[in-house]
Amino acid sequence: MKITLKYFGMIAESLAKQEEELSMEKSQTVSDLRDQLEKIYPKLKSIDYRIAVNQSLVESNYSIQQDSEVALLPPFAGG
């Protein structure tokens, strides 16, 4: 199954992309996805972020379904 990942702020900057598709073998929880992403992008380990699925923030045990849009949202500090 496939999902679309959207990156914001320092995550988009650090990975040098705003968006990409990711293939997953089966439905995963948010926490599985974090592990998978942090293996692909070790830089993510040092960035704090929340995850939203289809525009709603979700907790780590949430199960991600086919074709979901998953956003990685870091807090911003500046003002």
Next chain:
Amino acid sequence: MLNEKEKYRYDRQIKLDSLGISGQEKLKASNVLVIGAGGLGCPVLQYLAAAGVGKIGIVDFDSINESNLHRQILFSEKDLGNNKAFAAAERLKGMNSFISIEAYPKRLDNSLALELFPNYDLIVDATDNFTSRYLINDACVLLNKPFVYGSIFKTEGQVSVFNYKKGPTYRCLFPQPPQFVPSCEEVGVMGVLCGVIGAKQANEVIKMITENGEVLSGKLEMYDALRSSTNTFSFSRNEDGVGKYLMTTDQFLKYDYAHYCGEQETKYIIESGQLNDLMQKNNVQIFDIRQDWEEPKLDYKNIISIPLQDIEKAVEILSRDQKIVLVCQYGTRSSVAVEYLRLKHQFRDVAHLKGGLQNFIPKK
């Protein structure tokens, strides 16, 4: 009640069905406290004053410098060196004599929050650091005040409204401060973006006061200025999470937000001028943790260059009898490395160069 002059002055917005005379009267009767008169605070203040918010408080301890002017649009060159809260108040008084403005030229701390927040209907978080954001959040929860949040990173911004009518708080979105996030000083910020995000914050304030439209409560709006795109994410109140940080007044007063948010004590930070002095006296070891290719190089005899990833090698070489100043390009890596040397290897006399070598001007 509005007098004839006020009715004329605000005529174009009174004509709006969504505002009307009653909305204008609500604005006149309202009190708003804006924390931070910087990139976000300037546009927020400008629009709130123009719209006729009856009483506006401004908290800012900082003074105006030239690198603020591209985004802090209330200030001009004649204001350089002056306090931001005073300068903003002065400017706004000249813009609208129907409203009252109070300047607090102070750094927001726990006791100031408890002293000021009760006198205002709502709070605007226009600060630039996590210490203030968590402090504002917890004070607003304690005192039951809504607050409008805005924050930026380079060319992107976030806006939301927290603790509005028992809605979600900042901690429901980000329960704890991040390990590390760079500031505008280190990474740069787009001036226009501050205007966009600040105007959105002012818009939320006006909707809340006039009880119109939909307030951005339980929603995080993300705006990307380069792509002109907006994404909105919804989230809900986490009652357990809110309860976990709900404090009594005494507990709140004792809470060390700077420490909690990982802010460094000033004794581990060195400003440009101080480094020049130390280099003149030749009584410092400089430890450059950048990669070989990073410029400009520093001209000093007692300098050790070992990239951050090999910091363990440096531990053996660095002398513990002399002050050590860590330097990198922007002061970000060096800030992390100071903590590493202090906490992991118990170095005592160690500090890092704030702003890094990119912002350092060597004395000839």
